[in-house]
Structure formats: C-alpha cells, structure tokens
Amino acid sequence: MSSADKNFHHPFTPYDIQLQFMQALYSCIEEGKVGIFESPTGNAFSTSNLKLNTQSDESSLRALLNFCYFFKPTVQLGALEFAYKGGPAYKYVPIRTLTEVVLLQGKSLSLICGSLSWLRDHKRAKFLDTIDQSLSDGEPEWILEHSRREKTRSARERRKQLEDRLAKIRAEEERQRKKFMDGDQPHKKRRLNAETARSRKQDDSQFELDDYYSDDDERAAANATSKGDGIFSADTVALLEKLRGGPINANVDAEPDNDEVQIFYCSRTHSQLTQFAHELRRVKLPPSIPPETDDEAGESTADADDSLKETMKHLSLGSRKTLCINPKVRALGNPTAINERCLDLQRPETPAEHKCSFVPNKENEVLVNDFRDHTLAKVRDIEDIGKIGSKVGICPYYATRSIVKYSEIITLPYPLLLQRSAREALDISLKNHVVIIDEAHNLMDAISNIHSVSVSLTQLQLAIYQLTTYAQKYKTRLKGSNRVYITQVLRLVNSISDYMKTVLERKRPAEGVLRPSDIMAGKGVDQINPHKLSRYLHESKLARKVDGYIEHSTESEDTDKNAARTSVPVLFQVQSFLISLMNPSSEGKLFFEIAQNDVHLKYMLLDPTNHFREIVEDAKAVILAGGTMSPMEYYAEHLFPYLSSGRLKTYSYGHVIPPDNLVALPVVKGAFNSEFEFTYSKRNDERMIIDLGRTIAALCRVIPDGVVVFFSSYDYLNQVLAAWRKPLPNLKSSALELIEQSKTVFHESQDKATNTDELLQSYSSTINAGSGGGALLLSVMGGKLSEGINFSDKLGRGVIVVGLPFPNIRSAVWQAKVEHVGQKAYESSHGTGPEGSRSKAKAAEVEFLENSCMRTVNQCIGRAIRHQNDYAAILMMDRRYGTQRIQNKLPNWIRQNLVAGAAEQPVERTIGDVSGFFRRKRALNT
Incomplete structure (x- = not known):
C-alpha cells in the first residue's frame, strides 16, 4: 500500500506539510519502523470550512465555547484573531456581532488521519487475503468469484448488525439529550447501588498473614515470573493483584479476530487524551470491509444510502482513581488507598454483602455488554466512560477490559503504557500493534520517573x-x-x-x-x-x-x-x-x-533503554511525535542505541507560516559591547547583566505588544531583577525602569502561592488593553510557562532566550547521569585504545549535556508561533548561539529563518533588523 497521492480523509483541506507528514507516517507504519516526528503545533489546515452564525444561533455559540474549552485553538472572529488557553485569563471578544468563526488545529488530526487510514487499509487488505485463502483451489473462476462475494456479503451483514445496534444507542442518547435540553428530565436522579451497609466492627483475624512456604522455589519462581520484574510502584503492586483472582471479563458476542492490528495512542495526561478524543470525532473513514461488487464490471452495487458506515471503535483507558464509581472507595482520594480498598473488597474472605457490587462477574454479563455497546457507539473520552459506568451500574475500570479487543484505537496515559506490570494488569499486549506516543519530548524523563x-x-x-x-x-x-x-x-x-x-x-x-x-x-x-x-x-x-x-x-x-x-x-x-x-x-x-x-x-x-525496548520489540511500529523533538540524536543515542539506522527514521517538518513571518537572530553582544556569555562562571558579571537589561529595553521599543523572556533558572531571574532595580551610573533610572518606559513588566515566581493563571491574565489584559506599548513577561526555561502555554499572536511577538540552561553538573544526580553516559560510551569504544575510549566518553558526556539543554531551549522557542498567520521575532542571547554546533541543535523551522551573519553584526544592526521586520508586518496588515 503506497502513501503517495493517498486520500487520508482529513476533515479539512490539509496543507502540503500535513500531507507530507501523513504520507511519511503511513509509510513508517507500513514498513514497521520506529519513527520520530517533529511537527510544530502551528501546522494548521485550511480555515474556510467551518462557519457558525453566532448572531442568531445561541446553541452554536455554546457549542463553540465548549469546543474552545477542550481544543484551546486559535480562533479567528471576522477580522479579529486571538488565542484561547483556558481559564479566565483569555477572554473572548464579544462575538454576537460577528458572523464567521474559523478554527485552526494542531498536529493531532494529522496523526489521526495518517495512522487510521493505514489501519483501515490494512484491515481491508487482510480481509480480502483471508477470503482468498478460504477458497478451494481448482474450482472454476465463476464459483470462486461467487464464493468470494458471498463471504464478503456475510461479513458485511454481521458488521452491519453491529453498526445498526450502535446507531440505535446513538439515536436514543440524542433523544434523551434533547429531552434534557427541553427541561423534561426526571425529578429523581438515579442513585448508584453502592455499598450502603454500615462499616462493621471487624475482628483482627482478617489481618493475619496466610502461611507462606518459601522453600517451594518452583512455585515461587513461577509466581515471580508471572508478575514480571523491574521496579514496581505502589500503584503497580496494587494493579498486579488483579492478576490473582481479579474480576471475570464477561463473555461477549461476535468475538473479533485476535490478530487484528490496533493503535495504542499515548500522551502525558488525561486532559490531552480528552482533546485527542474530541478531534477523533471529526474524522470519517471508509469501512474496513470493501463494498459488494457487480458481477461483471466489478463496480460497487451498494446504493449510497445503503453503504456500510463503520464508526470508529475507540476506547480510553484510565486508572481506578479516574474510573472508580463506588462512592466510598472514591472518597479515599489517594490512588494507592483506592487501589487497595478496591482489591480488599474483592478478596475471597470478604462477605458477599460487603463486596463491591459494581465489579463485573458472571451474574452481570448483560450489564457488561450494555456498557460495551454504549462505549463503542461514539468516540468517548475518559469522563464519558465513567458516566456510562455510573448509568449502567458496572465498574468502568474493569468493564473496559472486555472492550479492548473490539477497539481500533486505544488511548491511555503514560504510566499505563510504559510499565510492563501496568500493561499486564490491564490485559494489554502490544504484540504486532502500533504504538503512537504524542508529546514525546518528555518520554525519557517520564520513563525514568515512573521507575524511580x-x-x-x-x-x-x-x-x-x-x-x-x-x-x-x-x-x-x-x-x-x-x-x-x-x-x-x-x-x-x-x-x-x-x-x-x-x-x-x-x-x-x-x-x-x-x-x-x-x-x-x-x-x-x-x-x-x-x-x-x-x-x-x-x-x-x-x-x-x-x-x-x-x-x-x-x-x-x-x-x-x-x-x-x-x-x-x-x-x-x-x-x-x-x-x-x-x-x-x-x-x-x-x-x-x-x-x-x-x-x-x-x-x-x-x-530508560531497556524499559522501553520491550515495547519496541513487541510493537509492529512505534511513533514518537512532538512539536519540538530536536535534537533528535538525543533519542537515537539514549533511547534507541540498539536500533539499526534502517529501522529508526526521523522526520522534521517546517512551519505552515511563510518565511517572512519569522526572524531569528543570535545576539552575541549587548548595547554597550558586553559579550553575552551566561555560563556558570561568568553569568554573575553585573556589568553584563545591566547591559542585558538595556539591550532588552531597546528591543522592547521596537517589538510591539507582548515579549516573553526566558532565563536559565529562578535563582538567576531573581538575581537579574535585583541588578536591574539598581540605579544606573550617571542616570536617574534603573535598567528595569528603562524597560518599563515601553512595557509593563511581569515575572514568574517559584513561590507555590503564586497563581500562574492570575499572572497570565494580568499579562494578557495589559496587552489587549492597547493603551501602552504592551507587556514583558520574565519566565524560566523549564518552568511553569515554558510548556503547555501558547504565546500566540500579540501575547508573544517577541521571544528572548537568555543563556543556555545547562543542568547543574555539580548536583549528585546530574553527575551520576553524565558518568553513566560516559561509561556506556567508553565500554562501546572497543579497539580505539584507552586514550580513544576516554576521548569518546568525554565527547558523549558533552553531547548529552548539550542535547539536554537544547531540548529545553527548543520547547521555549516553540511557545510563540502557533498558526499560519502568526509572526514573531526570536532572539537568542549568548555568544554560544552564534556557533554552528548549537545552531545545528535548533529545530529546522528555526534554523531556516536564522539571519545570516547575525552573530558577527553589532547589536544596533540586530535591533534595526527587528524593527524592519515589524515595520513590514504592520504595512502588510494595514
């Protein structure tokens, strides 16, 4: 199956970059590769498709606001454009007077369309192969063709019965929704049939340990093998108990083929998975069973209205804490306490009247089937699944086990995928399936944290x-x-x-x-x-x-x-x-x-290599995707060192913005000729800090609206602020006051009492007020504002990065990390001699530190440009940004927009370049 000129069934008209992304993703999965995909979040698609008349349709307006709450897109209303990022900080302009709403999305739809198009194509090809293999050799062609059509028709009919059943559920849900919207809802809310008996006075014999026979080594070894090895968190230990006499999965009809390939989509948080589920609802794909064909011409005979419509079978998995519907267990709050109480209620010695009544068993198979059908009827997020469990009266945490085999795409958070023990507890096998990990720039840290x-x-x-x-x-x-x-x-x-x-x-x-x-x-x-x-x-x-x-x-x-x-x-x-x-x-x-x-x-x-290796070896294909994955050699060296170059593929895509919407410049010297070198040994030079402030003050006069400045640490940010508040020699003003002549200054704080939402609200309100020159936000690389916050449009016309955030090599943890990398490099350099091995080890340590640093820098830089019409200036203040070695670790879309020779030019020329850039953008927008 070739991806060239393929229809990926994108709900909008994709840009060339999206097409390239989806084609590469399709081919990567088809060839069974491990792919690392870098695609900036701003990769949006054509925006003329969706219109809502907000003047007369209040329900559409409500739907828009709900959509924006989940999607957090950039929204264009008539001639006005702004970004919604959740919370009260980002207010919408009055939209009842506007008639057109345009929504711009990120890369998730490209992942969805590329991978699921491959999956449906694969299932269709496998179905045809299975039909052909079931035919007897030596029969006349017309008999074979007739048998082929009959088998296809029979399969279509079985699939249609399932789709009809799910359609009835959707129709009933819609009827109930309308009834609720009309105010005709029941007066009594259905109460969960929870454990209502009073807590009994238990005798302490229940806490006695069962007899343990440690000499039975064969039995003990077998049990240990069944539970896996490695590091087990408290949550994992609880999850593993499910394997020892856990709830029974109800038998269900129409068992799917166990060999059918599935897609496991993983991201960091349930909120990100919820957003993914909402985007998944927009995609309509052709069925995996081909249409019936005409006897002679081989053309489809199905009428358009009678054609098989196959809905997307999606399942979202979560933890007990997320999905438990037993009020008394949920009230415990702590995940470990919830896990343990859940398992206690299932122990054989627990009296029947005190067991959890929601756990699936042979007596409530009908409820499990009902839960399964309602879950598969639509694309549900994790909250929907919990509500279905409450409504049906069955535990969604355990009942979802029976749905895994029916699902085409399964979404789950990092901990449930990355721990073998958690996968075993969920009855998940990744063998020959496709694994997609989004927001993968934090993958290695996530693996380390889970197993620490x-x-x-x-x-x-x-x-x-x-x-x-x-x-x-x-x-x-x-x-x-x-x-x-x-x-x-x-x-x-x-x-x-x-x-x-x-x-x-x-x-x-x-x-x-x-x-x-x-x-x-x-x-x-x-x-x-x-x-x-x-x-x-x-x-x-x-x-x-x-x-x-x-x-x-x-x-x-x-x-x-x-x-x-x-x-x-x-x-x-x-x-x-x-x-x-x-x-x-x-x-x-x-x-x-x-x-x-x-x-x-x-x-x-x-x-983390070995803990992820078993996933790579089991899966058909593994995809790591992120807006900023550079430098990609970091993953090749420290996550996939065992993969050949033929198995590991990297893909980096540019931005949808035109080249003249971005200017990127390294700034090597300040306005008063101080060389910017913010290394640990030189960054305390107060003369350089003052020069930095005056240079930023000059830039603030030519950059409109919002400017975000990122420092290497909270301590250094505080040190810079203290120096900027001091009066300048021969001047009445301080460096901070010079900046405040153009921008209102806000700064991030490490104090837990500081409300980030309130800080962003003040920053945004100042910019949108339009009464002054805008605002300056001082932040920290790797801090609260360096990930997950989109400084699009006016919120981030300028992004300034001060120094390189190298980790504290004096800390015991980082010393151990660096030594570990060096030791691995030393051991792998056989045949180079002691001196050559030591040299290779030292080079590996430096490379590791630089890559760790630049991953953080690239995340900060990516906060600014968020959609096709956005534009910004990116300034990197440190002489090291002028070196080819560091520039090679920037994302492609930044490298392509670096101003040639900027590292050698005086800062006055740099300020002039920035001023000219915004002057041209103003001229184009007037």
Missing part, C-alpha cells in the same frame, strides 16, 4: 513502628516463614534508617550518591536473600495486612478514618523502595538529599 522511587527517614521510622506493632500483636500467630521474613524486613528497614540518621547527624553535604551496601550494613542484613525477600513482599501482601490492621486500630480509637487513608500507606512506599534495590546497579543509582531536617533516599533510573 523515594523514601524519607520519617517514613522509615513510621514503618518500623507499624511493623513492630503488628509483629507484637500477632507474635503468637505468626508461623514459620512469616516470622522469619518479618524479622528480615525489620532488620533491613532499621539498617537503612540507622544509616540515614548518621547522614543527618554528620551534617554531610546536602546531597550525594550511595551504594546499596552502605545502607544494608546493619546486623544480620548480610544474611538476607534480597530476591527471596522481594518475592515475599509481593506474595504475602504484608504491606496491605499491616496497613489494614493499623487503620483498624485507628478506627477503634475513634480517630478520623479519612485522615488516615488519604495519605499513601507508608509501608507500600517502603516496599516499593526495597524492591528497587534489587535492580541492576548499571541502570540506576541511589541518592540522598537532606531537606527540612529530614533525609530523603531515592532510587533513580538513569537508563
């Missing part, structure tokens, strides 16, 4: 108290292995706690690296078999038993139950940390940090 775990000295001391209390209570009832292993757990936790106390007492550096042997040096700890202990913690449910007993005791003392359950049960946190100690030392390291008279111990995953 920390614990504090305070938590360890509480765990010791709880374990000791439990052991004393049940000392006469603990038998054999249970007594031995609880003693081992106490020894190990005491050993870690004692070492952390010495760290606190010695007043050692605020952070550092530890070896596992440092914290496991207590009396008798060396006798512990860590792998057997890890297996015991998994299988005995010790943490749950202890936590349950502590909670039971607390309730008996009339303490507030909810207060006890809203925090993460401490033993689960400790258990997760202990299990992390069993990981290969080459993948991660232990760190300590002293803060607020407490010591925090953290296991951090340094190498």
Whole structure:
C-alpha cells in the first residue's frame, strides 16, 4: 500500500506539510519502523470550512465555547484573531456581532488521519487475503468469484448488525439529550447501588498473614515470573493483584479476530487524551470491509444510502482513581488507598454483602455488554466512560477490559503504557500493534520517573513502628516463614534508617550518591536473600495486612478514618523502595538529599533503554511525535542505541507560516559591547547583566505588544531583577525602569502561592488593553510557562532566550547521569585504545549535556508561533548561539529563518533588523 497521492480523509483541506507528514507516517507504519516526528503545533489546515452564525444561533455559540474549552485553538472572529488557553485569563471578544468563526488545529488530526487510514487499509487488505485463502483451489473462476462475494456479503451483514445496534444507542442518547435540553428530565436522579451497609466492627483475624512456604522455589519462581520484574510502584503492586483472582471479563458476542492490528495512542495526561478524543470525532473513514461488487464490471452495487458506515471503535483507558464509581472507595482520594480498598473488597474472605457490587462477574454479563455497546457507539473520552459506568451500574475500570479487543484505537496515559506490570494488569499486549506516543519530548524523563522511587527517614521510622506493632500483636500467630521474613524486613528497614540518621547527624553535604551496601550494613542484613525477600513482599501482601490492621486500630480509637487513608500507606512506599534495590546497579543509582531536617533516599533510573525496548520489540511500529523533538540524536543515542539506522527514521517538518513571518537572530553582544556569555562562571558579571537589561529595553521599543523572556533558572531571574532595580551610573533610572518606559513588566515566581493563571491574565489584559506599548513577561526555561502555554499572536511577538540552561553538573544526580553516559560510551569504544575510549566518553558526556539543554531551549522557542498567520521575532542571547554546533541543535523551522551573519553584526544592526521586520508586518496588515 503506497502513501503517495493517498486520500487520508482529513476533515479539512490539509496543507502540503500535513500531507507530507501523513504520507511519511503511513509509510513508517507500513514498513514497521520506529519513527520520530517533529511537527510544530502551528501546522494548521485550511480555515474556510467551518462557519457558525453566532448572531442568531445561541446553541452554536455554546457549542463553540465548549469546543474552545477542550481544543484551546486559535480562533479567528471576522477580522479579529486571538488565542484561547483556558481559564479566565483569555477572554473572548464579544462575538454576537460577528458572523464567521474559523478554527485552526494542531498536529493531532494529522496523526489521526495518517495512522487510521493505514489501519483501515490494512484491515481491508487482510480481509480480502483471508477470503482468498478460504477458497478451494481448482474450482472454476465463476464459483470462486461467487464464493468470494458471498463471504464478503456475510461479513458485511454481521458488521452491519453491529453498526445498526450502535446507531440505535446513538439515536436514543440524542433523544434523551434533547429531552434534557427541553427541561423534561426526571425529578429523581438515579442513585448508584453502592455499598450502603454500615462499616462493621471487624475482628483482627482478617489481618493475619496466610502461611507462606518459601522453600517451594518452583512455585515461587513461577509466581515471580508471572508478575514480571523491574521496579514496581505502589500503584503497580496494587494493579498486579488483579492478576490473582481479579474480576471475570464477561463473555461477549461476535468475538473479533485476535490478530487484528490496533493503535495504542499515548500522551502525558488525561486532559490531552480528552482533546485527542474530541478531534477523533471529526474524522470519517471508509469501512474496513470493501463494498459488494457487480458481477461483471466489478463496480460497487451498494446504493449510497445503503453503504456500510463503520464508526470508529475507540476506547480510553484510565486508572481506578479516574474510573472508580463506588462512592466510598472514591472518597479515599489517594490512588494507592483506592487501589487497595478496591482489591480488599474483592478478596475471597470478604462477605458477599460487603463486596463491591459494581465489579463485573458472571451474574452481570448483560450489564457488561450494555456498557460495551454504549462505549463503542461514539468516540468517548475518559469522563464519558465513567458516566456510562455510573448509568449502567458496572465498574468502568474493569468493564473496559472486555472492550479492548473490539477497539481500533486505544488511548491511555503514560504510566499505563510504559510499565510492563501496568500493561499486564490491564490485559494489554502490544504484540504486532502500533504504538503512537504524542508529546514525546518528555518520554525519557517520564520513563525514568515512573521507575524511580523515594523514601524519607520519617517514613522509615513510621514503618518500623507499624511493623513492630503488628509483629507484637500477632507474635503468637505468626508461623514459620512469616516470622522469619518479618524479622528480615525489620532488620533491613532499621539498617537503612540507622544509616540515614548518621547522614543527618554528620551534617554531610546536602546531597550525594550511595551504594546499596552502605545502607544494608546493619546486623544480620548480610544474611538476607534480597530476591527471596522481594518475592515475599509481593506474595504475602504484608504491606496491605499491616496497613489494614493499623487503620483498624485507628478506627477503634475513634480517630478520623479519612485522615488516615488519604495519605499513601507508608509501608507500600517502603516496599516499593526495597524492591528497587534489587535492580541492576548499571541502570540506576541511589541518592540522598537532606531537606527540612529530614533525609530523603531515592532510587533513580538513569537508563530508560531497556524499559522501553520491550515495547519496541513487541510493537509492529512505534511513533514518537512532538512539536519540538530536536535534537533528535538525543533519542537515537539514549533511547534507541540498539536500533539499526534502517529501522529508526526521523522526520522534521517546517512551519505552515511563510518565511517572512519569522526572524531569528543570535545576539552575541549587548548595547554597550558586553559579550553575552551566561555560563556558570561568568553569568554573575553585573556589568553584563545591566547591559542585558538595556539591550532588552531597546528591543522592547521596537517589538510591539507582548515579549516573553526566558532565563536559565529562578535563582538567576531573581538575581537579574535585583541588578536591574539598581540605579544606573550617571542616570536617574534603573535598567528595569528603562524597560518599563515601553512595557509593563511581569515575572514568574517559584513561590507555590503564586497563581500562574492570575499572572497570565494580568499579562494578557495589559496587552489587549492597547493603551501602552504592551507587556514583558520574565519566565524560566523549564518552568511553569515554558510548556503547555501558547504565546500566540500579540501575547508573544517577541521571544528572548537568555543563556543556555545547562543542568547543574555539580548536583549528585546530574553527575551520576553524565558518568553513566560516559561509561556506556567508553565500554562501546572497543579497539580505539584507552586514550580513544576516554576521548569518546568525554565527547558523549558533552553531547548529552548539550542535547539536554537544547531540548529545553527548543520547547521555549516553540511557545510563540502557533498558526499560519502568526509572526514573531526570536532572539537568542549568548555568544554560544552564534556557533554552528548549537545552531545545528535548533529545530529546522528555526534554523531556516536564522539571519545570516547575525552573530558577527553589532547589536544596533540586530535591533534595526527587528524593527524592519515589524515595520513590514504592520504595512502588510494595514
């Protein structure tokens, strides 16, 4: 199947860049590649298709506002254009007097249309192959053709029955919606049939540990294998329990082909997945079963009205916290507490009247089927699925398991895809399926965070108290292995706690690296078999038993139950940390940090390669997509080092803006000839900081509306502000006052009490008031405003990046990361000799740091240009931006617009270039 000249069924007329993107995506999936796609968010499409008459149609206006809430697009109203980014900060102009609304979208539709067009084509080709393979050889052609038509007609009829059933559900939902809109709704709201019995006084025998036989190595090994290995978070441990006697998936009719390829679409948050679901609703694709054909001509015989319309089968998966509909369980709030209570209610020893009534079982298969059909009837987001579960009276968290095999595209957040244990708990296999990860610029950090775990000295001391209390209570009832292993757990936790106390007492550096042997040096700890202990913690449910007993005791003392359950049960946190100690030392390291008279111990995953490799090896194709993925070699070197160049493909697409809508310039020297070099050793030069302020003041006089300035850290931003407030020599004004002559100045703060929405609202309101020269917003690279905020149009006519945000190489964590990269490079450089290996290791460390830095820079730069008609000036202030090495790490669409020779020209010429750029844009817009 070729992607050339293909109709991707885009709901609008795509630009050439969208077509190139979709063609490359189609080919990448077809060829089974791993593809990295960089496409700026501004890749919009033709805007003349959608019109709403907001003068007379109030429902259309309401629909528009709801659409904008979810999509956060750029919206053009008549001659006025602005960006909506959520919250009260971005007010709409009065739109009742305007007649045309134009909506511009991002790259999501290109991902949807490219991948799903491939999927339907693939399913259609496979269907035809299956039909042909089922025919008998040696029969006359006319018999074969007749048999082929009959098999196709039969398959179409079965599919049509399903589509008709779903259509009836959609019609009924529409009827109920209209009834509700007309005010004719029932007076009584249906109440969930939740657990209503009063909490019983439980005897403490339920918290006894079952007998544990550690000598049965074969059984224990088999159980360990079934649960996978690696680092398990507290949530994952709870999820894994589902594999041991979890709810029964109801049998459903019309079982799909288990070999059918599916698309797994993953993004960081449920809100991003909700936006994706809303865009998915706009796409209409041809059916996967081809139409019936004429006997002789081979042309379709289906009437237009009778043709098979196959809706998109989409499923959104979520966690228990997101999908639980049991009011008493949801009220616990904390994800770990919700997981544990859910599993407790399903335990075999739990009385039937106290089990969760929403869990699927053989008695409520009809409800599961009803839930399945309502979920598949439309493209639903995660909130819709929760509402359907509440309405039907079935647990959506478990009921969605029965829908996975019917779905064409499944959306889920990072944690549910990236952890093998979570995939197993969800009954998900990625074998021969397509995986698409959007907003993938944070993928490596996400993998590391998911597989990292920390614990504090305070938590360890509480765990010791709880374990000791439990052991004393049940000392006469603990038998054999249970007594031995609880003693081992106490020894190990005491050993870690004692070492952390010495760290606190010695007043050692605020952070550092530890070896596992440092914290496991207590009396008798060396006798512990860590792998057997890890297996015991998994299988005995010790943490749950202890936590349950502590909670039971607390309730008996009339303490507030909810207060006890809203925090993460401490033993689960400790258990997760202990299990992390069993990981290969080459993948991660232990760190300590002293803060607020407490010591925090953290296991951090340094190498995400192996944790993502199993996804790559299972999947048919893997797509990483993002607005800014540069520098792409970062992923090739640190996520896919094992892939051949033929398997890994990178694609970088330009912006839809015309070239004259962007000017990008490195600024090497300031207005008073200071060389801008904001390295750690030179950035404190107050003369250079003052010159920076005066240069920005000069730029603010020629850049209209909003200017956003990004600094390397909050500390440095505060230092710059302090210097700018000082009076200048021979002048009455400070550098800050010079800037304020042109722009009202706002600045981001690290203070948690600072409301970012209010800051953005003030910034936006000042610009839109139009009474002055606009506003200047001082922000931080990697801070709250560097991702997810779109400074389009007037909000970001200028973006200034000050320095390069290299990580703090003096920190223990970054030293460990860099050493790990260098060591890998050293080990891979066989045959180059010791000197050559050391040179390669050093080069790899420098490259790693530069790429980490430039990923952050590129995210900041991408905040400005958001759609085809947007325009802005981007200025990069540091002499290093003038070097070819750094410029090569910028996105293509920035590199292509760099002003030639700008690094060598005086700043007056640069200011003149910027002034001329905006003068030309004003002339074109008048």
